[in-house]
Amino acid sequence: MSPSGPPGIAIALHSGYGHTAVIAEAVARGAADSGAEVVSISVDTITDEQWAQLDAADAIIFGSATYMGTASAAFHAFAQASSKRWFPHAWVDKLAAGFTNAGAQSETDAGPDAVHRSDIATAEHLGARVARQAAIFRAGHATLAA
Numbered sequence: 001m002s003p004s005g006p007p008g009i010a011i012a013l014h015s016g017y018g019h020t021a022v023i024a025e026a027v028a029r030g031a032a033d034s035g036a037e038v039v040s041i042s043v044d045t046i047t048d049e050q051w052a053q054l055d056a057a058d059a060i061i062f063g064s065a066t067y068m069g070t071a072s073a074a075f076h077a078f079a080q081a082s083s084k085r086w087f088p089h090a091w092v093d094k095l096a097a098g099f100t101n102a103g104a105q106s107e108t109d110a111g112p113d114a115v116h117r118s119d120i121a122t123a124e125h126l127g128a129r130v131a132r133q134a135a136i137f138r139a140g141h142a143t144l145a146a
């Protein structure tokens with residue numbers, strides 16, 4: 001990505017049963033509609049190439065289903081693996097945001113197509129907001145570097 005190009009946003013998510021994935025798709029849609037280049041990465045199957053996409057992103061939006069009052073075990077495994085980035089401060093100066101989906105929001109016995117429209121709209125708004133802020137960040141870095 002060139003400094004003057006669109007902001008790059010990576011969504012790093014874990015969804016066991018598809019509800020959080022619906023929210024992630026809405027976040028991606030909102031960001032893309034606001035001009036960002038977006039990649040979505042399922043952290044339970046993350047590859048070296050996808051780690052590199054996270055390294056290159058201007059912003060990372062983390063998403064996990066809520067399991068037992070916290071992020072899922074798969075998301076925690078990813079978070080622990082990110083210590084390789086934490087030690088050398090590889091992700092310093094990136095924007096970050098996050099979202100979850102819990103039984104308090106989605107009916108636990110209903111499928112992903114029952115995720116509430118209001119939650120989908122909120123997720124689209126989150127993606128759009130991060131995209132706008134990432135564009136501002138990017139322009140600021142380019143100005144300071146000039």
Ligand SMILES: Cc1cc2nc3c(=O)[nH]c(=O)nc-3n(C[C@H](O)[C@H](O)[C@H](O)COP(=O)(O)O)c2cc1C
Nearest residue numbers: 015016017018019020065066067068069102103104
């Ligand atoms: C193992 C497990 C633990 C859960 N724990 C919680 C919880 O602590 N609080 C809650 O509100 N919902 C809890 N839920 C419900 C999920 O958060 C909810 O079904 C969510 O939509 C699942 O997202 P997913 O389809 O992306 O996996 C749990 C579900 C599972 C399978």
